[in-house]
Amino acid sequence: MKTLILNGSPRKNGDVAFLLEQLVSLLPGETVRLDAFTSGIRACVDCRFCKTKPGCALQDPMQQLYRTLDSYDNIVIASPVYFSDLTPPLLAIGSRLQASYMAKRFRGEQMFSRPKNGAVILTGGGDGNLDPAWDAAVKFLRLMNARSIAPLAAAHHTDHLPVSEDRQAQDGVRTIARWFIDHAGSSHSSY
Ligand SMILES: Cc1cc2nc3c(=O)[nH]c(=O)nc-3n(C[C@H](O)[C@H](O)[C@H](O)COP(=O)(O)O)c2cc1C
16 A cells, blocks of 8 residues: 655644654555645746646646655545645645646646545634635645545644644544555545
8 A cells, every 4th residue: 555645844843744644554555645834846837838738837746746646546635724725835736736736627638547535634723614625625635636535634733732632633544544444456446
């Protein structure tokens, strides 16, 4: 089993990092983590290259992600919420999935052919709601051809309840690990 984690937190020992450490300890196989804040991946500039041609004109580390994405069974999007959404560098990576969107919409092509399982981990201090972040993450997972998506794991009280004491959030992470194991090889089922 091979899992890609797209990490939207800039904090090395922060709340997302704590939950990811737990997740990685529970997952069999190989885990690869991409840290959005240091990835050097730029946001989509709507150049329309992908409207007529496969891939993306921007030459940066996103090209490697495009090339390797179909080698994964599972994709995890993990982020603190910033104003209820995914963090800007993670949204920048997500925006580059416009290449996948345009492939399907305008050329009837699938950019990523391998069906995958997906999951979302969110943390927040406790203000507002998580819906914008969840909605963006699900859209991005779909554009990476995640067909089956696990229930959300969230710690949304980190201002007052340390994530290390947030049982519900930790249970959520355990559920994701079990979900991936139970759904291994059956990512064709619909969400
Ligand atoms: C710019 C910014 C915006 C934030 N917006 C929200 C928010 O809308 N709702 C919320 O609950 N927490 C918000 N937070 C708090 C973080 O989401 C929270 O501290 C999170 O647990 C940090 O996770 P990390 O340690 O993995 O980076 C915000 C923090 C920052 C820096």
